[in-house]
Amino acid sequence: MSAFEFASDPDRVIHEPARLKIMAVLSVAESADFTYLMRETELTRGNLSVQLTRLEEAGYIAIEKEFVGKMPRTTARMTPEGRDAFSRYRSYLERLLHATG
Amino acid sequence: MNDITTTQRRTQAYWFVDGLGELIGGAALAAVGALMHLSVAVDNEGFATMALGVMILGFPLSAKAVRWAKDHLTHRRTGYVSYPAPSARRRTTSAIIAAVLGIVFTVSAVSLGERGFDGTLGTYMLLGLGAGVAVALAARASLMSMPRFYLSAIVVATSAIWSVAQELGFIAGMGVVWIALGLASLITGGIALGQYLRATSGLAGEAE
Numbered sequence: 012m013s014a015f016e017f018a019s020d021p022d023r024v025i026h027e028p029a030r031l032k033i034m035a036v037l038s039v040a041e042s043a044d045f046t047y048l049m050r051e052t053e054l055t056r057g058n059l060s061v062q063l064t065r066l067e068e069a070g071y072i073a074i075e076k077e078f079v080g081k082m083p084r085t086t087a088r089m090t091p092e093g094r095d096a097f098s099r100y101r102s103y104l105e106r107l108l109h110a111t112g
Numbered sequence: 113m114n115d116i117t118t119t120q121r122r123t124q125a126y127w128f129v130d131g132l133g134e135l136i137g138g139a140a141l142a143a144v145g146a147l148m149h150l151s152v153a154v155d156n157e158g159f160a161t162m163a164l165g166v167m168i169l170g171f172p173l174s175a176k177a178v179r180w181a182k183d184h185l186t187h188r189r190t191g192y193v194s195y196p197a198p199s200a201r202r203r204t205t206s207a208i209i210a211a212v213l214g215i216v217f218t219v220s221a222v223s224l225g226e227r228g229f230d231g232t233l234g235t236y237m238l239l240g241l242g243a244g245v246a247v248a249l250a251a252r253a254s255l256m257s258m259p260r261f262y263l264s265a266i267v268v269a270t271s272a273i274w275s276v277a278q279e280l281g282f283i284a285g286m287g288v289v290w291i292a293l294g295l296a297s298l299i300t301g302g303i304a305l306g307q308y309l310r311a312t313s314g315l316a317g318e319a320e
Contacts, residue, residue, distance in 0.1 A: 035119040040193045043123070047191025051119065079183060084192060101116070 024069045025100045029054055029062050034089070034097050037072060042088040063087055071096055125256035126193050130186045131304025133178050134297040140166065140174040142294025149287030152280075160283070189312040234282030242272025242289055260300040267296040 025031055032052045036043050043051075049059050066072045071093030076085050089097070127133065147163035150156070182192075198206075220233055229237060246269040253261035271292035275285030 031116070032119055035116045036123045036193075039120045039123050039195075041196045042192075042194045044187070044192040046187075047126070047193050050190055051123070079187070082188070084187075086192065086194075 021103055022096055022100050024065065024071065025096060027062070029058070030066055031100075033062060033066060033087070034071065034093065034100075037087060037089040038094070038097050040088075042075075042086040044087075045085040048087065066093070069093075069096075121255070121257060123193060124195075125258060127195065128256060128258055129190070129304070130182065130308045131301035132181045132186065134301025135305060136174045136178050136181065138294045138297025138301055140170050140294070141290045141297065143170065145287045145290025145292075145294055147287070149284050149291065152284035152287070186308075229282035234285075235276050238272055238276055238282050238285045238289075241286065242268055242275075245289075245293070246272075260304065263300060264293060264296045267292050 025034055029052050033048055036048060036051055045056075045059065048054075048063075049056065052059060052062075054062065063072065063074060066087075067074055070090060072087045073090055074085065074087050076083065078084070144163050144166050147159045147166065151159035151163065186192075217229075217233070217237060224231065224233055246265040249261045249265035249268060253259055253265065268289055271289045272285070275288045278285075280288060
C-alpha cells in the first residue's frame with residue numbers, strides 16, 4: 012500500500028493536533044481535569060470545551076462534573092472505544108512513517 | 113522522542129512535579145529507618161514494633177496526606193490527574209514474588225542460624241535490596257526525565273554499601289538506608305516544591 016493511500020486514512024477526530032494532545036494525555040491517565048488539559052494543550056477555555064465536546068460526541072471520552080469541597084471540577088476520561096481509536100491512530104502513524112521510509 | 117510520547121511522559125511525571133510525595137513519604141521513611149536503627153542500637157524491640165506500626169498505619173496515612181495536600185495546592189494551581197490502579201495481574205504477581213522471597217530468606221536464615229539476618233545472608237539481602245531500590249529510582253529518573261531521582265538512587269546505593277562496610281547487620285543497615293533515602297527525599301522534595309511554587313505563583317485558586 013502506498014503512502015498516499017495511508018494519507019487519506021486517518022481518524023479525523025483524533026487527527027486534529029489539539030484533540031490528539033488531549034487523547035495522548037488521557038491515554039496514560041485514569042482521568043484529567045479541565046485545568047490540566049488547558050495547560051497541557053495551551054488552548055483557551057472555549058476552544059478546549061469545543062474539542063472535548065467533539066471527542067465526547069465521537070464516544071472517545073466521557074466527561075464528569077463534580078465538586079471537591081466547594082470547588083467544581085470537570086474531568087475527562089478515555090472510554091474503551093477511545094483507547095481502541097487511539098491505538099489504531101498510533102498504528103496508522105507508524106505504518107505511514109514506515110511506508111514513507 | 114515525538115510530541116505524543118513527550119506529552120504522555122509529562123503527564124506520567126505530573127505526580128512528582130510538586131515534590132509533595134517525596135516530602136511526606138520521605139518523613140515517614142526516615143521515621144521508620146530511625147526506629148529500625150534504634151531497635152538494634154539500644155537493643156529494644158519496642159522500637160521495632162513502633163517501626164512496624166508506622167509502616168502499617170503511617171504509610172497509608174502519609175498517602176492520604178499527600179492526596180490532601182495535592183487537592184489543596186497542586187490541583188488548584190495546575191490541575192488534577194488521576195492514574196490507573198495497577199492491574200489485578202500485576203498486583204498478584206508482586207504479591208507472589210514478595211511471598212516467595214520472604215519464604216526463601218526466612219528458610220535460609222533459619223537453616224544458616226541467622227535469625228536476626230546479621231550474618232552473610234543479611235549482608236547479601238542488604239546489598240540486594242539497596243541495589244534493587246537504587247535501580248528502581250534510577251529507572252524512574254530516566255523514564256520521567258527527573259534527574260533528582262538519580263541523586264536518591266546514589267544515596268541508597270552508597271548508604272547500603274556503607275552499612276555493609278560498617279557490619280551493621282540487616283535490620284540496622286536497612287534503618288540507615290531508609291533514613292538516608294528519607295532525608296534525601298525531604299531535600300529533593302523541598303527543592304521541587306520551591307521550584308513548583310515559584311513557577312506557579314500566579315495560579316493559586318484557578319482551577320475550574
